[in-house]
Amino acid sequence: MVDFNYYAPTEVVFGKDSEEQVAALVKKYGGSKVLVHYGGKSAIKSGLLEKIERLLKDGGVEYVTLGGVVPNPRLSKVHEGIELCRKEKVDFILAVGGGSVIDSSKAIAYGVPYDGDVWDVYMHRYTPVECLPVASVLTIPAAGSEMSESSVITNEDGDVKIGYSNNISRPKFAIMNPERTYTLPAYQTAAGITDIMMHTMERYFSHDEDMNITDAIAEGLLKTMIDVAPQVLKDPENYRFRAQVMWAGSLAHNDLTGCGRVGDWATHQLEHELSGMFDVTHGAGLAAVWPSWARYVMDCGVQRFVRFAVNVMGVENDFTDPQGTAIRGIEAMERFYHSIGMPINIHELIGREINDAEIKEMVRKCSHDGKDTQGQFKVLAPADMEAIYKLAK
Amino acid sequence: MVDFNYYAPTEVVFGKDSEEQVAALVKKYGGSKVLVHYGGKSAIKSGLLEKIERLLKDGGVEYVTLGGVVPNPRLSKVHEGIELCRKEKVDFILAVGGGSVIDSSKAIAYGVPYDGDVWDVYMHRYTPVECLPVASVLTIPAAGSEMSESSVITNEDGDVKIGYSNNISRPKFAIMNPERTYTLPAYQTAAGITDIMMHTMERYFSHDEDMNITDAIAEGLLKTMIDVAPQVLKDPENYRFRAQVMWAGSLAHNDLTGCGRVGDWATHQLEHELSGMFDVTHGAGLAAVWPSWARYVMDCGVQRFVRFAVNVMGVENDFTDPQGTAIRGIEAMERFYHSIGMPINIHELIGREINDAEIKEMVRKCSHDGKDTQGQFKVLAPADMEAIYKLAK
Numbered sequence: 001m002v003d004f005n006y007y008a009p010t011e012v013v014f015g016k017d018s019e020e021q022v023a024a025l026v027k028k029y030g031g032s033k034v035l036v037h038y039g040g041k042s043a044i045k046s047g048l049l050e051k052i053e054r055l056l057k058d059g060g061v062e063y064v065t066l067g068g069v070v071p072n073p074r075l076s077k078v079h080e081g082i083e084l085c086r087k088e089k090v091d092f093i094l095a096v097g098g099g100s101v102i103d104s105s106k107a108i109a110y111g112v113p114y115d116g117d118v119w120d121v122y123m124h125r126y127t128p129v130e131c132l133p134v135a136s137v138l139t140i141p142a143a144g145s146e147m148s149e150s151s152v153i154t155n156e157d158g159d160v161k162i163g164y165s166n167n168i169s170r171p172k173f174a175i176m177n178p179e180r181t182y183t184l185p186a187y188q189t190a191a192g193i194t195d196i197m198m199h200t201m202e203r204y205f206s207h208d209e210d211m212n213i214t215d216a217i218a219e220g221l222l223k224t225m226i227d228v229a230p231q232v233l234k235d236p237e238n239y240r241f242r243a244q245v246m247w248a249g250s251l252a253h254n255d256l257t258g259c260g261r262v263g264d265w266a267t268h269q270l271e272h273e274l275s276g277m278f279d280v281t282h283g284a285g286l287a288a289v290w291p292s293w294a295r296y297v298m299d300c301g302v303q304r305f306v307r308f309a310v311n312v313m314g315v316e317n318d319f320t321d322p323q324g325t326a327i328r329g330i331e332a333m334e335r336f337y338h339s340i341g342m343p344i345n346i347h348e349l350i351g352r353e354i355n356d357a358e359i360k361e362m363v364r365k366c367s368h369d370g371k372d373t374q375g376q377f378k379v380l381a382p383a384d385m386e387a388i389y390k391l392a393k
Numbered sequence: 394m395v396d397f398n399y400y401a402p403t404e405v406v407f408g409k410d411s412e413e414q415v416a417a418l419v420k421k422y423g424g425s426k427v428l429v430h431y432g433g434k435s436a437i438k439s440g441l442l443e444k445i446e447r448l449l450k451d452g453g454v455e456y457v458t459l460g461g462v463v464p465n466p467r468l469s470k471v472h473e474g475i476e477l478c479r480k481e482k483v484d485f486i487l488a489v490g491g492g493s494v495i496d497s498s499k500a501i502a503y504g505v506p507y508d509g510d511v512w513d514v515y516m517h518r519y520t521p522v523e524c525l526p527v528a529s530v531l532t533i534p535a536a537g538s539e540m541s542e543s544s545v546i547t548n549e550d551g552d553v554k555i556g557y558s559n560n561i562s563r564p565k566f567a568i569m570n571p572e573r574t575y576t577l578p579a580y581q582t583a584a585g586i587t588d589i590m591m592h593t594m595e596r597y598f599s600h601d602e603d604m605n606i607t608d609a610i611a612e613g614l615l616k617t618m619i620d621v622a623p624q625v626l627k628d629p630e631n632y633r634f635r636a637q638v639m640w641a642g643s644l645a646h647n648d649l650t651g652c653g654r655v656g657d658w659a660t661h662q663l664e665h666e667l668s669g670m671f672d673v674t675h676g677a678g679l680a681a682v683w684p685s686w687a688r689y690v691m692d693c694g695v696q697r698f699v700r701f702a703v704n705v706m707g708v709e710n711d712f713t714d715p716q717g718t719a720i721r722g723i724e725a726m727e728r729f730y731h732s733i734g735m736p737i738n739i740h741e742l743i744g745r746e747i748n749d750a751e752i753k754e755m756v757r758k759c760s761h762d763g764k765d766t767q768g769q770f771k772v773l774a775p776a777d778m779e780a781i782y783k784l785a786k
Contacts, residue, residue, distance in 0.1 A: 001636060003408025008401060014652070015396025210633045212620065213641050216613030224606045240603045243394060247652060248606050256649075259407070259640060 001210045001260045008254040010147045011173040014247065016239075018177045019137055022052055022094070023059020029133055029172040031092025034063040035085055037105045038096040039070070043139065048180060052096055052137060064088045069097065072275055072282070073104040075119060075155045081108035082118060085132070095136040095171075098192075099143020099282075102136050103151035106169040109134045122153055122162045131168050137175045140184060141246040142192030142283055144199055144253025146174035154276060160365065161276040174250065178242035186233050190340040191283030193229045193245060196252045197222055198286045202265050203258035204308065205377045207301055211260030215307075218257040221248055222312045229340050266375030267293045270388060273362035278350050287342035288349040292392035294330045297378040302326050304377075346393050359389045394603045394653045401647040403540045404566040407640065409632075411570045412530055415445055415487070416452020422526055422565040424485025427456040428478055430498045431489040432463070436532065441573060445489055445530060457481045462490065465668055465675070466497040468512060468548045474501035475511060478525070488529040488564075491585075492536020492675075495529050496544035499562040502527045515546055515555045524561050530568045533577060534639040535585030535676060537592055537646025539567035547669060553758065554669035567643065571635035579626050583733040584676030586622045586638060589645045590615055591679045595658050596651035597701065598770045600694055604653030608700075611650040614641055615705045622733050659768030660686045663781060666755035671743050680735035681742040685785035687723045690771035695719050697770075739786050752782045 013021055026034055036052060043049040049065075056063050066081055084090070085108060095105040109131040111118030120126040136146045145151060150165040184192070204218045224244055232241035251257065270293065271285040298305045302322045309315040309329020313336075318325050334344045343349040354362075366374060367382040374380045380388070406414055419427055429445060436442040442458075449456050459474055477483070478501060488498040502524040504511030513519040529539045538544060543558040577585070597611045617637055625634035644650065663686065664678040691698045695715045702708040702722020706729075711718050727737045736742040747755075759767060760775040767773045773781070 001633060003411065004405075006405040006407065009404075011402075012397075012399040014399065018396065211636065211640075213614060213617045213637050213644070216617045217610050217644075220609030220613040221606060224609045227605065240394060243604065243653070244606050247604075251606070251610075260636065 002208055002262055004259050006255055006259055007167055007170070008147055008256070010171045010254070012147070012176060012250065013173060014176045016177060016179060018175045019048070019052060020055065022055050022137065022175060023061050025135065025173045025175070026056070026061050026092055026094065027059070029092070029135065031094075031133065032062065033088065033090050034061055034092045034094050035081065035088070035090045035108070036063050036065045036094050036096060037069065037081060037101055037108070038065070038067045039098070039101050040067065042183065043067070043096050046180070046183060048137070048139065049096060052094070063094075064090065069101045069104045071100050072154045072161060072279060073100040073107075075107075075153055075157075078104055078107040078111060078118060078153060081105075082111040085112045091132065093132050093134045095134065096139070097136075098138065098140025099145040102134070102143070102145035102171070103153065105134045105136070106131070106145070106151035107153050108132070109169060119155060122155075122164045124164075128166060128168065134169060134171045135173045136171055137180075138246070139180045140188065140192060141181060141249035142195040144196070144249050146171055146176070147250045147254035152272070159276045161272045163272070176246050176250070178239055178246050181242050181246060182237045184236070186236070187284070187341060188281070189232060189236065189245070190229065190342055191281045192249065193225050193283070193340065194287045194337065194342055195283035196245065196249045197225050198267060198283070198290065199252040200257045201290070202268060203261060203263040205264050205301075205304060206261040207377065208261035209304065214257060214259045214261065219311045221252060221257060224248060226312070226336060229336075233340060262376050264375050264377040266377070266380050269366055269374040270385065273366045274346065274349070276365070277358065277362060280349055284342055284349055287337045287344060288346050289388070289392055291330055291334050291344050292388050294333075295327075296384070296388050296391060297375070298326050298330070300378040305329055346389075353393045354389070359386055359393070362389060395601055395655055397652050399648055399652055400560055400563070401540055401649070403564045403647070405540070405569060405643065406566060407569045409570060409572060411568045412441070412444060413448065415448050415530065415568060416454050418528065418566045418568070419449070419454050419485055419487065420452070422485070422528065424487075424526065425455065426481065426483050427454055427485045427487050428474065428481070428483045428501070429456050429458045429487050429489060430462065430474060430494055430501070431458070431460045432491070432494050433460065435576065436460070436489050439573070439576060441530070441532065442489060445487070456487075457483065462494045462497045464493050465547045465554060465672060466493040466500075468500075468546055468550075471497055471500040471504060471511060471546060474498075475504035478505045484525060486525050486527045488527065489532070490529075491531065491533025492538045495527070495536070495538035495564070496546065498527050498529070499524070499538070499544040500546050501525070502562060512548060515548075515557045517557075521559060521561065527562060527564045528566045529564055530573075531639070532573045533581065533585060534574060534642035535588040537589070537642050539564055539569070540643045540647035545665070552669045554665045556665070569639050569643070571632055571639050574635050574639060575630045577629070579629070580677070580734060581674070582625060582629065582638070583622065583735055584674045585642065586618050586676070586733065587680045587730070587735055588676035589638070589642045590618050591660060591676070591683065592645040593650045594683070595661060596654060596656040598657050598694075598697060599654040600770065601654035602697065607650060607652045607654065612704045614645060614650060617641060619705070619729060622729075626733060655769050657768050657770045659770070659773050662759055662767040663755075663778060666759045667739070667742070669758070670751065670755060673742055677735055677742055680730045680737060681739050682781070682785050684723055684727050684737050685781050687726075688720075689777070689781050689784060690768070691716075691719050691723070693771040698722055739782075746786045747782070752779060752786070755782060
């Protein structure tokens with residue numbers, strides 16, 4: 001068991017009409033001039049953006065707005081946000097959207113009080129000690145950024161997608177109304193659930209196997225998602241199903257499911273290169289990579305994969321054949337991915353096989369020019385990354 | 394499903410030697426003059442108190458000490474603490490101990506900036522809007538006060554034991570070193586586990602049955618405790634077992650296991666009168682009451698008790714006989730209590746049956762002179778409280 005810090009200070013306000021509290025919450029956490037940061041059409045079309053603006057106005061909170069954040073959020077938009085915040089003397093950033101908008105907001109929050117280029121933060125050339133307060137009105141359960149300390153930004157100059165984590169960016173509050181996710185398309189819903197599960201699985205596949213309570217919570221979360229996923233796809237306006245997914249998204253990435261262990265995170269790193277290169281939905285990319293990662297690394301800790309197969313996927317344990325049980329767990333996960341419309345390899349993800357040059361380029365970026373490894377369950381050298389991309393192609 | 398707020402801002406620092414960080418943490422959260430508040434001999438005998446004092450001194454943090462907090466902590470000690478804090482201009486309270494010490498610290502924290510008697514807070518005659526910051530070095534996993542917003546104080550003047558909850562008192566940090574619990578006697582360990590499980594069960598027995606993810610987490614926590622309890626009693630210096638119990642204690646009472654539902658809490662209320670009158674260990678008192686509460690209320694929602702029997706206690710589900718399955722779940726819990734040395738009724742708890750006059754007096758207090766009900770799963774009128782005490786005697 002590894003020592004751990006658990007710090008999840010975000011105030012979650014969960015329920016119908018929870019957005020009604022937005023102005024009071026902004027003021028409670030010290031905001032007087034807000035950047036309302038959002039993505040594209042859906043926040044406008046649904047009327048949510050208009051409602052938030054009206055609530056802030058009625059609550060006596062000044063604001064400016066900035067839309068246009070895209071999935072795999074871009075550094076250029078972050079720069080635009082920083083400039084706007086400085087010009088308008090913004091002291092609080094309210095993200096209205098999902099992980100991309102919240103991640104972009106965190107990057108802006110780091111950048112405003114920093115004299116240099118905020119990309120320095122993501123390149124670990126500068127460690128921020130302060131940032132603007134960030135909070136969210138969540139509309140897409142997936143990334144878990146609403147309670148997390150992490151954000152991922154893509155620098156278009158070279159298609160580099162890099163994550164950065166710092167507790168100072170943990171959001172002050174998160175307003176979560178499951179009704180706001182009713183209109184999320186099936187593919188985005190399924191990709192979100194895949195991302196939520198993967199945040200848990202990255203922490204679950206670990207050689208620190210002595211924190212049973214963390215395992216029990218992780219398994220409970222994963223089984224709940226497996227149970228709820230087909231139901232929410234069939235019945236997208238069911239409050240109960242949407243609520244499970246929304247709350248699971250936060251719990252999966254606020255560190256609760258990782259207490260006492262070192263996570264793996266190789267699947268995330270391998271996927272970041274995929275979505276960096278092909279601009280695919282992050283969750284779908286994870287589903288395309290994980291089965292190949294799992295088959296490639298399972299011999300490093302087969303009993304962990306047996307536990308996953310039996311306790312999460314409901315596979316019968318063949319005590320005479322741990323490898324076989326482990327494989328059947330991976331196959332059950334592939335069937336689950338397919339059942340919710342997710343790919344299980346890269347050609348299902350992007351419609352064609354990737355070629356050797358593309359693999360080489362992704363390995364180069366994922367290993368930072370051959371200098372770094374990825375993962376913990378099995379530490380992946382560049383040759384391992386190449387082998388997994390080839391298995392997955 | 395009910396709307397909920399989830400707010401658990403306490404920074405948990407968990408692991409071996411975690412107390413080494415105490416001075417830095419106090420400073421991080423604004424403390425410059427600390428009241429080190431503790432209970433009795435064990436903090437002194439173990440050397441922990443001396444270590445904390447040395448660490449504060451070495452870290453340049455001034456402090457004063459106040460010991461002598463007893464289980465079911467007394468209002469008189471709270472008054473003493475308030476006076477000392479004012480005299481010494483204390484700006485931070487560090488509890489070194491378990492729930493009683495932390496609860497007493499929270500009461501002192503409310504009292505210092507308040508002109509009137511702090512008992513007003515517990516009697517709901519005054520709602521504090523500020524309090525001194527509180528934190529803990531935890532030595533007894535049980536009450537969960539290290540992450541919670543609640544505290545329970547006993548007013549010796551009339552033996553009234555009353556709880557009060559307010560988010561402003563959520564501790565700033567909690568230092569948790571499982572090694573510090575190695576010397577906890579078996580009875581205290583078992584009573585602590587019972588309290589931890591009961592904090593989960595009070596939230597689990599609810600008619601809001603549509604938040605599966607909360608149920609899955611609660612069931613995982615309860616099963617982990619059932620698995621670990623006999624092992625930790627056999628092997629009290631096992632880090633792994635002690636760590637499960639310690640972390641479960643915080644998770645069971647930081648509201649995680651109650652998200653989306655209204656809890657019951659009748660067993661806690663019935664027990665508060667028991668420990669108020671007989672000064673018994675809270676956890677043991679809970680074990681003495683719960684089986685009778687469960688039998689008395691189960692017909693209000695028998696399928697919930699069936700789920701508990703099957704998913705938590707591992708009872709085979711007899712689909713033709715829900716009542717029978719539910720009863721076997723309660724019986725399995727009684728066997729578990731006995732297996733860890735806990736009582737299952739009041740005469741096992743205090744060595745004799747309670748008499749009608751004592752029952753009458755406890756019912757009077759528990760119902761606030763017949764004016765209030767208790768519980769939610771079944772709302773208990775005074776006659777119901779009397780019936781449960783009689784079943785349990």
